[in-house]
Structures are given as C-alpha cells and as structure tokens.
Amino acid sequence: MRLTLGDFARSARTRLDPTVWDFFAGGAGEERTLAANVEAFDRWWLRPLVLRGAGRPETATAILGRAWDAPVAVAPLAFQTLVHPLGELATVRGTAAAARVPVVISTLAGRDIEELAAAGGGPLWLQVYCLRDRSMTRRLIERAEAAGFEALVLTVDAPHLGRRLRDVRNDFRLPPGIVPANLEGHDVGAPAAHARAEFAPDLDWSVVDWLRSVSALPILLKGILTDTDAVRAVEAGADGVVVSNHGGRQLDGVPATLDVLPEIAAAVAGRVPVLLDGGVRRGRDVLAALALGADAVLLGRPILHGLAVGAAQGVTDVLTILLDDLTDAMALAGLRTLADIGPQTVRSVAAGPPVGGSA
Numbered sequence: 133m134r135l136t137l138g139d140f141a142r143s144a145r146t147r148l149d150p151t152v153w154d155f156f157a158g159g160a161g162e163e164r165t166l167a168a169n170v171e172a173f174d175r176w177w178l179r180p181l182v183l184r185g186a187g188r189p190e191t192a193t194a195i196l197g198r199a200w201d202a203p204v205a206v207a208p209l210a211f212q213t214l215v216h217p218l219g220e221l222a223t224v225r226g227t228a229a230a231a232r233v234p235v236v237i238s239t240l241a242g243r244d245i246e247e248l249a250a251a252g253g254g255p256l257w258l259q260v261y262c263l264r265d266r267s268m269t270r271r272l273i274e275r276a277e278a279a280g281f282e283a284l285v286l287t288v289d290a291p292h293l294g295r296r297l298r299d300v301r302n303d304f305r306l307p308p309g310i311v312p313a314n315l316e317g318h319d320v321g322a323p324a325a326h327a328r329a330e331f332a333p334d335l336d337w338s339v340v341d342w343l344r345s346v347s348a349l350p351i352l353l354k355g356i357l358t359d360t361d362a363v364r365a366v367e368a369g370a371d372g373v374v375v376s377n378h379g380g381r382q383l384d385g386v387p388a389t390l391d392v393l394p395e396i397a398a399a400v401a402g403r404v405p406v407l408l409d410g411g412v413r414r415g416r417d418v419l420a421a422l423a424l425g426a427d428a429v430l431l432g433r434p435i436l437h438g439l440a441v442g443a444a445q446g447v448t449d450v451l452t453i454l455l456d457d458l459t460d461a462m463a464l465a466g467l468r469t470l471a472d473i474g475p476q477t478v479r480s481v482a483a484g485p486p487v488g489g490s491a
C-alpha cells in the first residue's frame with residue numbers, strides 16, 4: 133500500500149532503469165545540498181493551537197491574481213517521456229484530477245506545448261531556459277503565450293548544468309526518441325553536453341527586460357537563494373521569485389531552500405509572491421514553508437515517481453496524498469485557512485526547551 137510520497141519513490145525505483153533513476157534522483161557533487169533540502173524540514177516542530185474550530189480546513193489561495201485549490205504547484209521537470217510515453221500529458225491530466233494548481237512545463241518537455249494546452253488540464257506555466265539562440269527562445273515563449281500559458285518561469289541558476297557525478301559515472305545519455313519536443317532540431321543525447329552547447333552561459337539582469345519585451349505574461353525567477361538577489365529580482369520587475377537550488381542539482385554546497393527562505397521573504401516583504409521548491413514531501417513541509425514566508429511550494433521528483441508508478445493516476449495519487457496530508461496537519465494544528473499560518477506556527481528544533489519550562 134502506498135500511503136506516503138516515500139512509498140511512491142520506492143515503487144518508482146523498482147520500475148525504472150537504474151541510470152534513469154540516478155538521473156532523476158541525483159544531485160550535483162557530493163549531494164550535500166540535495167540531502168540538506170529534505171533534512172531542513174526536520175529542524176522545525178509545529179506549534180498546534182487547540183479549540184480553534186478548525187473543522188475541515190480550507191487550503192485555497194490566490195497567486196498572481198489566480199485562484200489555486202492549494203499552495204502546491206508542479207515544478208518544471210524535463211524529459212518526462214523518459215518516465216512514461218505520455219510524459220507531460222499525463223502530468224497535466226493527473227494534476228488537474230487532483231486539484232486546480234499550475235503545472236510548470238519545462239523548456240525540455242517531451243510533449244508539444246499546444247497538445248498540453250489542449251489536454252483539458254488546469255493552468256500551465258512555461259519554464260524558460262534562455263538559449264544561446266534567442267529567436268528560438270522567443271518562439272517558444274510566443275507559442276506558449278498563444279496556447280494560453282499563464283506565466284513564465286525563468287531559470288536563473290543554470291548557465292550550464294551542475295556536475296552530477298552519478299550521470300558522469302553512468303555516462304548517462306537519453307535514449308533515442310527522447311527529445312525536447314518544442315525545440316526543433318535539438319537532439320539531446322547527453323544532457324550536460326547539450327546544455328553547455330545550447331544554454332546561454334552569460335545571462336545578466338537585462339534578460340528580465342528582454343523577456344518583458346517579448347511577452348506580456350508574468351515573469352518569475354527560479355533559483356534565487358539570497359536576499360540580495362531577491363531584492364534585485366523585484367527591482368528588475370520580476371512578478372515573483374522561486375527560492376530554489378534546483379533540487380540540489382546545480383551548485384552543491386548551497387544551503388537548503390527552507391534555510392534561506394526567511395531572509396528572502398523578509399527582503400521581498402510581500403511585494404511579489406515567494407515560491408519555494410526542494411525537499412517538500414509531506415503536508416507538514418508545506419506548513420513549515422508557508423510559516424517561514426513562502427506563498428506556495430513546487431513539487432519536483434515526487435511527481436516523476438507518481439508518473440512512473442501509474443501515469444496520470446499516479447500523479448493524481450501523489451498530489452492527493454500530499455494535499456490530504458496538508459489538510460490533516462492544518463486541522464490538527466488548529467489552522468482554518470492559510471491566512472492562519474505564520475511564524476508562530478513553527479518552532480525551531482534548535483531552540484531547545486522553552487525558557488522557564490519544567491525539566
């Protein structure tokens with residue numbers, strides 16, 4: 133019986149080729165950051181308040197003026213046809229069956245943008261890897277906007293791919309036929325070499341103006357890890373930031389996203405939404421992220437695990453488990469709506485026993 137996202141991870145592992153598993157599961161370098169993302173959530177306890185009439189809590193929220201059923205969206209994840217032939221199509225349908233929340237479609241998606249927009253799912257956002265070929269990047273954005281995508285998520289932490297040692301050791305290559313469907317003529321082969329050849333390695337802050345000049349969609353910057361860059365993002369006109377270390381896949385040795393969230397939320401000071409990804413696996417993780425300043429979180433690898441186990445139904449199951457767990461945690465913590473969540477909702481494990489508490 134699969135009751136947790138960990139159960140889905142274990143089932144997925146038995147179904148996938150070990151080198152494909154390594155590509156999904158792995159991180160850069162010694163994977164310190166990868167491990168830290170998950171561990172960070174265990175450094176917080178929850179502080180429940182009783183007799184609050186919480187009943188069945190309401191998880192709905194609004195981000196960038198759009199209603200979401202819950203503060204959990206699907207992170208951009210490249211090459212989903214590697215997991216299941218339906219790839220992103222199953223993810224879009226499976227997500228919509230669980231909740232009305234956005235799915236962020238990767239620049240390196242395995243299915244056509246137009247096909248995904250026609251799939252009858254919920255809101256779609258486009259993740260942008262800005263390519264050396266700006267005209268191809270622009271065309272991708274224009275197609276997404278024409279198809280009804282609602283936001284752009286520019287990934288800012290990947291001038292090239294981090295050094296993922298599992299992939300180096302496995303000499304990992306995408307099988308023939310696994311291609312980025314929306315990048316005509318791109319035959320990826322080895323992902324790291326493809327990224328070195330095709331991603332713009334020299335982006336600076338002017339890229340935000342460029343994006344603004346080619347699209348009217350809201351622009352979020354994904355991969356912000358400092359208050360300095362969060363302020364810069366807001367000043368550059370970004371409509372939102374995603375606190376992310378790319379699931380530990382880029383620069384190993386950067387902190388867990390949850391650890392940098394408070395400084396970033398304080399610097400942004402409510403001017404734009406703050407999203408977070410990395411290591412979210414339980415309802416209480418969502419609570420902790422919101423308590424420490426996030427407006428919503430993105431879910432990464434567990435979506436791939438759901439896809440591997442049961443295509444669209446697997447994605448639905450993964451999201452349903454997480455959202456039921458969130459509702460359960462809110463009810464038990466006395467939180468009726470997301471507005472009840474704040475710094476008072478959590479307590480640092482490191483804080484030790486309360487001063488003056490009985491021994």
Ligand SMILES: Cc1cc2nc3c(=O)[nH]c(=O)nc-3n(C[C@H](O)[C@H](O)[C@H](O)COP(=O)(O)O)c2cc1C
Pocket residue numbers: 155156157169207208209210238239240259287354376377378379380381409410411412430431432433434
């Ligand atoms: C297999 C895989 C592919 C990914 N592809 C992309 C991508 O195309 N674009 C991007 O911005 N981030 C990509 N990411 C990073 C995720 O969007 C996200 O930041 C990360 O997975 C969140 O951490 P989690 O997996 O611990 O939930 C990818 C991550 C994985 C594991």
Ligand SMILES: CC(C)CC(=O)C(=O)O
Pocket residue numbers: 210240293323324327378381
């Ligand atoms: C191969 C990619 C560019 C996708 C990926 O693995 C990532 O972004 O982490």
